[in-house]
Amino acid sequence: MLIRRPDACKSSEITPEQHYVGRRKFLAAAGVLGIGAVAGFVPNACAQDGQDPQVLGKPYGLQKDDKPTPWTDVTTYNNFYEFGTGKGDPVENAKAFKPRPWTVMVDGLVAKPAQYQLEDFLKPLVVEDRIYRHRCVEAWSMVVPWRGIMLADVLKRAQPTSQAKFVELTTLYDPQRMPGQQRSVLAWPYVEGLRLDEAMHPLTMLATGVYGRDLPNQNGAPLHLIVPWKYGFKGVKSIVRIRLVDRQPKNSWNISNPSEYGFYSNVNPEVDHPRWTQAKERRIGEFFKRPTLMFNGYAEQVAAMYAGMDLRKNY
Amino acid sequence: MTANAFYVRLRAMREPRWFGPALIVGSCIPAALAIGALASDIVGGTRFFGSNPVKEGEHFLGEWTLRFLIFTLSVTPLRQLLGWNWLAKHRRTLGLFAFGYVSLHWLTYALLDVQLDWHDLMKDLLKRPYIYIGMIAMLLMASLAITSSKNMIRRLGGRRWNRLHNLIYVICILGVIHYFLAVKKDIEDPVLFASIFAFLYAWRIWKWYTRRKAAAVTAAAIATRTAIGA
Numbered sequence: 001m002l003i004r005r006p007d008a009c010k011s012s013e014i015t016p017e018q019h020y021v022g023r024r025k026f027l028a029a030a031g032v033l034g035i036g037a038v039a040g041f042v043p044n045a046c047a048q049d050g051q052d053p054q055v056l057g058k059p060y061g062l063q064k065d066d067k068p069t070p071w072t073d074v075t076t077y078n079n080f081y082e083f084g085t086g087k088g089d090p091v092e093n094a095k096a097f098k099p100r101p102w103t104v105m106v107d108g109l110v111a112k113p114a115q116y117q118l119e120d121f122l123k124p125l126v127v128e129d130r131i132y133r134h135r136c137v138e139a140w141s142m143v144v145p146w147r148g149i150m151l152a153d154v155l156k157r158a159q160p161t162s163q164a165k166f167v168e169l170t171t172l173y174d175p176q177r178m179p180g181q182q183r184s185v186l187a188w189p190y191v192e193g194l195r196l197d198e199a200m201h202p203l204t205m206l207a208t209g210v211y212g213r214d215l216p217n218q219n220g221a222p223l224h225l226i227v228p229w230k231y232g233f234k235g236v237k238s239i240v241r242i243r244l245v246d247r248q249p250k251n252s253w254n255i256s257n258p259s260e261y262g263f264y265s266n267v268n269p270e271v272d273h274p275r276w277t278q279a280k281e282r283r284i285g286e287f288f289k290r291p292t293l294m295f296n297g298y299a300e301q302v303a304a305m306y307a308g309m310d311l312r313k314n315y
Numbered sequence: 316m317t318a319n320a321f322y323v324r325l326r327a328m329r330e331p332r333w334f335g336p337a338l339i340v341g342s343c344i345p346a347a348l349a350i351g352a353l354a355s356d357i358v359g360g361t362r363f364f365g366s367n368p369v370k371e372g373e374h375f376l377g378e379w380t381l382r383f384l385i386f387t388l389s390v391t392p393l394r395q396l397l398g399w400n401w402l403a404k405h406r407r408t409l410g411l412f413a414f415g416y417v418s419l420h421w422l423t424y425a426l427l428d429v430q431l432d433w434h435d436l437m438k439d440l441l442k443r444p445y446i447y448i449g450m451i452a453m454l455l456m457a458s459l460a461i462t463s464s465k466n467m468i469r470r471l472g473g474r475r476w477n478r479l480h481n482l483i484y485v486i487c488i489l490g491v492i493h494y495f496l497a498v499k500k501d502i503e504d505p506v507l508f509a510s511i512f513a514f515l516y517a518w519r520i521w522k523w524y525t526r527r528k529a530a531a532v533t534a535a536a537i538a539t540r541t542a543i544g545a
Contacts, residue, residue: 077366085501088365138499140367185501256500275443275496277435284366287357289430 056212057129069142082178090218099221108243111159125149137231147209167199168249170241192236193249229298262315267296330401376420383413414460445496452489
């Protein structure tokens with residue numbers, strides 16, 4: 001009997017991947033020997049963008065000494081594994097990415113499922129500029145002036161049915177356009193989820209821009225989920241699908257390492273990551289560490305949603 | 316020039332006079348760059364190490380520690396391959412630099428990253444495997460650095476000293492495990508370092524095996540000759 005998987009021989013996809021992997025291996029080998037590890041200094045230092053664009057928007061939950069993180073840091077220090085696992089990889093590898101034309105599907109347990117062109121998706125909704133605190137699970141933080149729409153508005157338009165309990169958001173899967181997906185670092189496509197009340201919360205945004213400009217590719221263009229009281233990895237990028245479901249979705253980092261990354265991922269200084277403390281954070285651009293705040297400083301607005309929950313278990 | 320002739324010339328190469336000083340100066344360059352970049356980034360707000368210089372500098376110095384361990388373990392294969400026996404006396408320099416880099420790596424962690432918060436340092440040390448594995452490796456390296464002088468070789472006796480310094484094989488394994496455990500998800504770089512160490516270990520095992528076989532053949536030949544003679 002001849003057993004052949006239909007996807008076994010798409011040569012058009014295999015070849016570029018090998019080139020890609022081969023090139024990476026070569027660069028990595030050079031890196032191990034230290035060639036380039038030293039030369040890599042200069043381009044980093046020149047990453048200045050001239051002047052910072054103007055900070056726009058209303059501050060939400062900022063502490064009195066919170067200042068917006070410079071544009072250069074916001075747009076060059078990114079975790080976006082679809083474009084590489086290094087912090088500087090996305091800005092390099094996402095240069096050629098085209099976030100338009102773009103379609104977004106809103107479906108699942110909704111009265112009005114639809115597939116939208118990005119322009120139609122955004123047009124009727126209110127766009128706001130908001131300055132939020134951002135806390136990465138890796139214990140660094142930023143303050144970012146986002147521009148975007150409220151996820152609640154998107155959901156209301158689709159009219160969730162009474163069975164809808166959770167929202168699942170999915171990144172584009174296209175290894176040609178997102179070279180990081182050619183390596184199985186995570187189970188692609190990247191998926192994140194929120195409880196419906198979290199998704200409907202007035203702080204939960206879909207960013208379309210930053211610093212009053214269109215969202216740069218490395219920041220998750222054209223649509224990037226922002227949930228400021230949760231760790232940054234909840235903020236799924238380059239979203240193509242928003243699906244309402246009745247069961248808690250499996251989120252990518254939880255699938256990849258369940259003991260380290262949970263579903264809720266609320267910023268919590270009292271619950272350590274197994275490998276480091278979450279009680280402190282380094283604000284990008286600052287040397288001395290800051291204490292991390294419960295729910296990243298948004299406790300007043302969101303704590304009620306988690307009343308009675310064991311946050312140590314539901315990390 | 317044929318490849319063979321090139322190899323012959325390479326083997327015949329004697330130690331250039333500049334080699335020792337150049338090795339020391341070259342070995343200092345990454346450390347000098349790291350210290351300069353960290354100081355400039357932290358004090359002057361430059362971005363030589365990117366947006367999170369402390370983390371980046373910490374990783375940079377950790378990787379250079381592994382590189383110097385690789386360089387140290389490469390001395391013997393290079394001697395065997397190229398006949399450059401003069402390399403042997405530089406092995407200690409390389410090993411001491413590995414210790415220097417691990418010290419800087421740890422100082423960056425303790426002073427700049429954890430900022431000498433004793434509570435956090437202790438919690439890290441007791442609770443987090445990648446921290447205590449790294450720490451054990453560093454302490455073992457310290458014991459080798461302390462006993463690296465000629466005087467110590469004499470005091471310990473060659474055999475005991477050799478046995479102690481075989482700890483480098485344990486240290487490299489601990490170092491690589493520390494690296495594996497420290498990365499979040501992308502283990503490409505740890506795998507790469509691990510495979511280089513694996514190659515250096517395999518080389519030694521292969522050499523040891525062929526030497527043993529050759530010894531056995533010689534022993535057998537002597538035994539035969541003795542038998543015939545008897």
